[in-house]
Structure formats: C-alpha cells, structure tokens
Amino acid sequence: MADLLNIGTSALQSLQRALSTTGHNIANVNTEGYSRQRVNFVTQPPQFTGGSYIGNGVTVDSIERIYDQYLTADVRNRTSSQASFQTYYDLANRLDGLMADPAVGLGPVLESFFGAVQDVANNPGSLPERQVLLGEAQGLADRFHYLDTNFRDLDAELNGRIEAAVGEVNALAQGIAEINKQITQATARAGENASGDLLDTRDRLLVELSEKIDVTTIEQPDGSLNVTIGNGQPLVVGLTAQSFQTADNPLDPTQTIVGIPSASGELTDLARFLNGGELGALLDFRANTLNSARNELGLIATGVAATFNEQHRLGIDLNGLPGGDFFLPLQATQTAHPGNSGLSAAAASIDDVTALTGDDYTVAYSGGMWTLTNLTSGATQSGSGPFSVDGLTISVSGAPVDGDAFTLQPTRQGATLFAVAVSDPAAFAAASPLRAESALGNVGSGEISELAVTGTGGLPLGGPVTLTFDPDALGPGVPGYTVAGMAGGPLAYDPATEGNGKQFHLGDIELTLTGLPSSGDTITIENNTNGSGDNRNALALGSLQTSRELLGGTASYQDAYGRLVAAIGVQTRQAQSGSETESVLLEQAVAARNSVSGVNLDEEAANLIRFQQAYQAAAQFVSVADQLFQTLLNATRR
DSSP states (O other): OHHHHHHHHHHHHHHHHHHHHHHHHHHTTTSTTOOOEEEEEEEOOOEEETTEEEOOOEEEEEEEEOOOHHHHHHHHHHHHHHHHHHHHHHHHHHHHHHHHOTTTSSHHHHHHHHHHHHHHHHSTTOHHHHHHHHHHHHHHHHHHHHHHHHHHHHHHHHHHHHHHHHHHHHHHHHHHHHHHHHHHHHHHHHTTOOOHHHHHHHHHHHHHHHHHSOEEEEEOTTSOEEEEETTTEEEEETTEEOOOEEEEETTEEEEEEEEEEOTTSOEEEOGGGOOSHHHHHHHHHIIIIIHHHHHHHHHHHHHHHHHHHHHHTTSBOTTSOBOOOSBOOOOOEEEEOTTOOSSEEEEEEESOGGGOOSOOEEEEEETTEEEEEETTTOOEEEESSOEEETTEEEEEEEOOOTTOEEEEESSTTHHHHOOBOOOOGGGOOOBOSEEEEEOTTOOSOOEEEEEEESOSTTOSOSSOEEEEEETTTTSTTOOEEEEESSSSOOEEOOHHHHTTOEEEEETTEEEEEESOOOTTOEEEEEEOTTOTTOOHHHHHHHHTTTSOOBTTTTBOHHHHHHHHHHHHHHHHHHHHHHHHHHHHHHHHHHHHHHHHHSOOHHHHHHHHHHHHHHHHHHHHHHHHHHHHHHHHHHHHOO
16 A cells, blocks of 8 residues: 555655646746746656566656757847847937938038138128128038037947946846856756756846847856857856956047956957947947047048148238138147157158048057058058158157057047137138239230149249240240249240140249230239239139049048948948848747747646646545555454
C-alpha cells in the first residue's frame, strides 16, 4: 500500500507544480518580455518486484522557459536600430523645419538685402535708400544670429541628452551585472534550470539597454552574460559593470564626449564605437548633421562678408572716400588642446574664401614634424608648416613638443560673429573710383564701354591716364592706343576686327575698348570726383547675389544655402524612412518572439483544466489507496 500512496503523492506534487506554473503564466500574460514556462514530467525509477518492474510514479524533471535566443536577439537589434532612426529623425526634422521655413530661413533676407542694394543702385545719391540698405544688412546679420542660436541651443540640448543617456546606460549595465550575480547563484543551485523569471528580467534590461546603444551579448558557462558595444568594448563582464563618463571635448569645449577614463584619468573618446540606439543617434547627428550644418552656415556668412567687402573696397562712398569693410571681416578660430605644453601656437588665415569647404582641421606635433588632418575626409599632410589647404594658410610657431595639437575651425563661428561694420549711410561705396571720358573733338566712335578696378593699390590716380588712337601704334599698319600717364601701353586694338569690344588690363584697371576710333582720338581715365550719381560699384555689388562665389566657384550664396537645406532634407527623409521601416521590422520581430515565448490564454486555460482533472484523479487514487490500506489494517487487527 505504501507504493500506491507514494505513486499518488508524487502525482499530486507534480500536478500541483504544473498548476502553479500554469497560474504563473496566466498571471504574467501582460508582463512585458515574459517567457511562458512549461513543466516537464518524467517517470520515477521503477521497482523490481516479483520478477518484473513496477512503476513508481512521476516527478518534475524541470520547469522549462520557452525561449528562442535568436528571436530575442533580433528584437534587441531591431529595438536598437528603430530607436536610433527615430531619435535621428526627430532631431533632423526640427533642423529641417528651421532651415526650410521661409519665415525664418536665410533665403528671404538675402533677397531683401540685395533688393536694397539694387534700390541704392537705382538712386545712388539718395540717403533714404542707403538707410534702408543698412537696415536690411542688419536684418541679414540678425537672421544669421537667429539660425546660429538655434544651432547652439540644439547642441546644448544634445549635450544634456548625451549625459542623461550615459547615466541610463550605466544604471542598466549595473542592473545587468546584479542580475548576473543572482543568475550565477541560481545556476549553481539548480544547474541549467536557473530561474526563468531572472532570465526574463535580464532580457528586459538588455532590451532597455539596446534602446540606448547597440549591444552584443556572450553567454558564459556560469550563466552570466557578458555585454559589449562597438567593436568589442566591454560594458558588462560577469558580475562587473563598466561605467562611462562624459567630459568636454578637448577639440571643441562646447561639446560633450563619452568615454572611459584611463589609469591616468584621461578620458578616451569612444564616439566612433557607440553605434545604434538613442546615444549612438545623438552622437551621429551631432557629428554628421549639426556640426556640418553650422560649418556650412558659417561658410555662407564668411563668404558673404569676404566677397561683399572685397567689392565694396573697390568703390567710393558718397563723400568721395574709398569704401571700407561693409561687414565685419571673419577669420578662422583655433583651439589649443588641454594637454599642450604652452610653448607652441597655431593660426589659420583665410586667403581664398571661394575655396573654403566648411571642413575642420587638426594640426598635431609628433616626431619632429607637424601633421595637418582634415577631420571630414581624413586627408593629411606633414611638414614644418605653414600649410596651404582649401583656401587657408595654417601657420605654426614656437617650440612645440610631442603631443601639442590644435583644432582649427575656419567657418564654425562665421554666423555667430557676422556683423555690419558700416553705420553711416553715406559710407556705402556705390560709385566706381574711376571714370572714362572721350574727348569732345574725337571724330570716331571709339570709347571705353566698361571700366572697373581690381585693386586699390594705385588709387587715387596721380593724374589722368590718356589713351590716344594711332593706326601705327604698334608698328606700321598695326593700330592701337598709346598710353600716357601710366605704364602698360600701347594697347593693340584693330577697329576692323575688334570694334565690338576688347578687354585690357592696365595695372589694377580693367577696361573694355569698343567702337571705331579715328587717328588722334583720345580717351581719358581719371579719378571719379563728385561721383554721387555713379552706381557702377553698387551694380557690381548687386551682381554678387547670383555670381558663383563659393565652394570653388560653383555656388552662389543662395545655391550654397539651398544645398545646405537640401542636404538636411535628404537626411531627414532617410531617417524617417529608416524609422518607419525599422518600426515594422520591430513589430514583426516582437510578434515572432511572442509566438514562441508569449502566453496564450486559450492554451493555458486548456492546460489548467487538464491538470485540474489529473489532480482530482490523483487525489481520488490516494483516497482509494488509503481505503485499501485501512481495510487491510482492519482485517489483520485482533
């Protein structure tokens, strides 16, 4: 009878565990990341009695966690990718809305500014039009400042979000390390049958971690899980979690970097290893979108200031004085790295604004020479300096030691520092400094149709420059103009073949001769005194709006801004498309995982009825065994 009772008792105990497990599944049907559990029964070892083996009941072999590591890993990967695309899209969409909005973009104020330049050209002697021009110039400066302020505010927001994300990554890593400890203890007690609930908790933490940064996991024999990021940088090793730290970027103190401190306390920047998730997207957006947008906006500001100033200096104002800088001249900025010896210096000067690319550079000293590196393309050149690259001259000086380094940002502060230098409306140089007049006694129609200056070194002229037509100026039968008052003649000019126009240079004077002159006809070039009605320099300034002055002579101001807006728009659309795609793939990955690990209430209800009926039958079996045992006792009692 004892065997019957043992068999019944084993059934009751096993079925009780099955019912508890089924109830646990039902209770956690809405628990995120819960993996359903299943009780696996096995028969107990039989007993050999009477020449044969008799069954000895049932026992629970294990409580199995229904789990597929590949589907779970796919959910983690999709979670990281979706969070990355969504974060990038949210940020890029804000930037795109700012740059493309006609109400706050740069395009409309550029149109208004050059419209005001054209108004002055139409009425160069009028002060009201000049005053309006100064107002539009200030409006242009304010718009540069407004856009740049938004960029800097977004950069500051990124710093805060990076610090917050790093804090969450550290907390999750520590949580995973603590769960690892509990799992290793459970594994030591139960072998491979560690608590499924602990494993689910660790998986949930890993999914939360993957929302912040892309991770790779490696399972260890003791049940713990190592977590790495990037190309194998450890985050969690067994029971120990590595903590990231944030600090000011030595290349740009306004931006935050993420790294792990060395034994000496120096923080190694790990940005290139931090991919995926929110943190990866924040770092990626700043490096590949925000910084380049700030540089390109600064390039436009620097280009406007430099090219407008260059032409403005070639004119004369309403008082007859040479034009000065209309906008504040802008220069490259440089930052010394914190560990520098202090014995060296570096500086960058802009030689050709049309060749600027918007890239940043570093120059570092090692092994007896300086190495200049383009931070965008990675191109390098080494030597003792100075270096010439992309319209810049980068000079180094002092007594450098190995490790000295500087960051050079030719255009980063362009929009920040853009300012109007002229405050007096009369100081706008609308007139050209020279004028040409044909003598009243000329017989032919020869004249100077276009007259401009390319430099101010020889101005004002010491006296008139006279051009006299001579059919034999360059030899018998070779016509041209002799030049008096300036070196550079005679000028070969054949009215028969070149009467429609031929261009010449006399020093910094650029002129175009046209017409059919007669022998002895003269043309005089002189200082443009009392030229208040002259608008030639204003027209030249107005033409800068459409001339290709930037990016190697391939883009106008509007073209460069349009390229910037288009680039941000493309990145925004790509991020949006990626986010939408990854959202669908994440839903599919979660559905695939849940089809294996999720709780099905219909199935659990069926199991509940099945185990309940089996439990009742086992209880009845124990009751029968007890009755038989009692009958036997009564029969043998005396």
